[in-house]
Amino acid sequence: MDKTVAGIAAASIEAMLAREKARFIAGNPISQRLGDEAKHHFPDGVPLHWMTDWGTPFPLFVREAQGASLTDADGHRYRDFCLGDTGAMFGHSPGPILTVLAEQGGHGLTYMLPTEDAPAVGRLLAERFGLPFWQVAATATDANRFALRWARAITGRPKILVFNGCYHGTVDETFVRLRDGEPIHRPGLLGQFADLTQGASVVEFNDLPALEAALAARDVACVITEPALTNIGMVLPDPGFIEGVQAACRATGTLLLIDETHTISTGPGGWTRAHGLSPDFFVVGKAIAGGVPCAVWGFTAAIEAAMKAARARTGPGHSGMGTTLSANALALRALRANLEQVMTPAAYDHMLAMSGRLAAGIRRVIAERGLPWHVSAVGARAEFVCGPVPPRNGTEAAAAMHGDLEAAIHLFLMNRGVLIAPFHNMTLTCPATTTEDVDHLVACVAAACDALIAGA
Structure with a gap:
């Protein structure tokens, strides 16, 4: 019997990883060149080793960011739900x-x-x-x-x-x-x-x-x-x-x-x-x-x-x-x-509404596909976890992490103009996040799930 991980065939995860890595390499020649140049003076081509934790074949170099979007060195625009791993929780350059x-x-x-x-x-x-x-x-x-x-x-x-x-x-x-x-x-x-x-x-x-x-x-x-x-x-x-x-x-x-x-x-x-x-x-x-x-x-x-x-x-x-x-x-x-x-009440009202829409959308994606996953949220922070029930402690949370599956999803999203936190499936919304941003993220998560389920 084929091995499965959180309801997904391991072979399908492996295939998506290979496919999305190739797509990333083909689409980001300037980032690849900058990474190669930076290796002369920075280990792995980055000034902080955490910048290699995204699971990409080489670091993604950024040109600029504003509000809830980010543009890389190759000119690709991303809807940013990582927001500097919380550092830009209220948007880039308010x-x-x-x-x-x-x-x-x-x-x-x-x-x-x-x-x-x-x-x-x-x-x-x-x-x-x-x-x-x-x-x-x-x-x-x-x-x-x-x-x-x-x-x-x-x-x-x-x-x-x-x-x-x-x-x-x-x-x-x-x-x-x-x-x-x-x-x-x-x-x-x-x-x-x-x-x-x-x-x-x-x-x-x-x-x-x-x-x-x-x-x-x-x-x-x-x-x-x-x-x-x-x-x-x-x-x-x-x-x-x-x-x-x-x-x-x-x-x-x-x-x-x-x-x-x-x-x-x-x-x-x-x-x-x-x-x-x-x-x-x-x-x-x-x-x-x-x-x-x-x-x-x-x-x-x-x-x-x-x-x-x-x-x-x-x-x-x-x-x-x-x-x-x-x-x-x-x-x-x-x-x-x-x-x-x-950090105004009005800003939080918007952030919470957008995160609520995001969480509801991903819950719907999970339910419609019968995946043994769940969504947890703390205000403007939401996360979809490839496990059936919310963990109650750190041991259970660690057991619910599936590195290759999460890496495949992250690369799939990144290649379609969406950034989420690299360490796990965490998202943040900010005052500049729009309903279109949220709906695009939900649609991309749905497409990733469909591709994983189909094995294509």
Whole structure:
């Protein structure tokens, strides 16, 4: 009997991969030439190795992007549902951000001193997200790292706790996974010189008893989590789970950090505000300044007071936190413009409507073809998964990933002018996304499914 993968014949997947790779090579000679030239100085022809993760025979080089579309070096236009893997979640080059770039460019970009935008930005962040105190970093990785360092300093506890399958940038302690119930280093980790499992506990998402047991020893300084896992596929919380995490933290004196770098797709205040959560720390990166590198992390008044006490105990010296370009003048002004003029309720209303249309369309495609797949969504973020039921934890999510099948679909879509996230079947809609964009994506997914089912 022929082998099948998620309801599709393996031979059909292999044939589509070969066919679509050949089509990509034939259609992108300029990208291929640029990649060959770049290999003289950049490994694999790219300045960041993640840029090779798209599954293409060679990197796709971009000429320009605007709104919800992107044009490559060969002149092909794409309807962009990846949006820089969330970095351009509010579209490429929003008008207010273009104004900031033009105006601030003539007044200096970085001073290592605050600007007149600082009081306004602090007020806007507090009003939007509900936490009174804030700091600005260059990336969400930095924001998470700094907050976790503060959590250890405040509590005097050595450990953090993460959920299996989590992703919080390149924070060292979060690179742990579960294997047969035991913590291990995340596979593929390079150059690791310390045993991360000594400083981090890891349990499955949606397993509240396991979390409570891990916190019982009261040696965990902080639980860091997304409200829904989004980087191992999408794993939604069971009803009441995140609230249970918050309660368990309160009961054991453990601090709670909610990282909304991806789940800011939920609404103007993220999942946290939409669901009435009250974390000790709160992080948003990537899209918060409209594509200008920037991240923010907020905290409660109690944490701010505890920070001062910890600083007094420690004495003067380098805190181990901060980078020279953090909160630079350009980033702060872009952050202000994005909060005031781009991340508006009206923008979210449109994004959510477009993502809802997208999710409904792909669900219809799946149902009409009897495929054992499903669709999950968090606000403007939606994902179709080649598995029959939504996963409840990282282990189940990893098992629902089928590399060759997903790669074949991605290449099929790319060759027909559609980009989705390269790491799994994730889509994002932005304020510039149109119904025509969504309907074209749905039609292309339907055509890909039909080709896979037919084996042609």
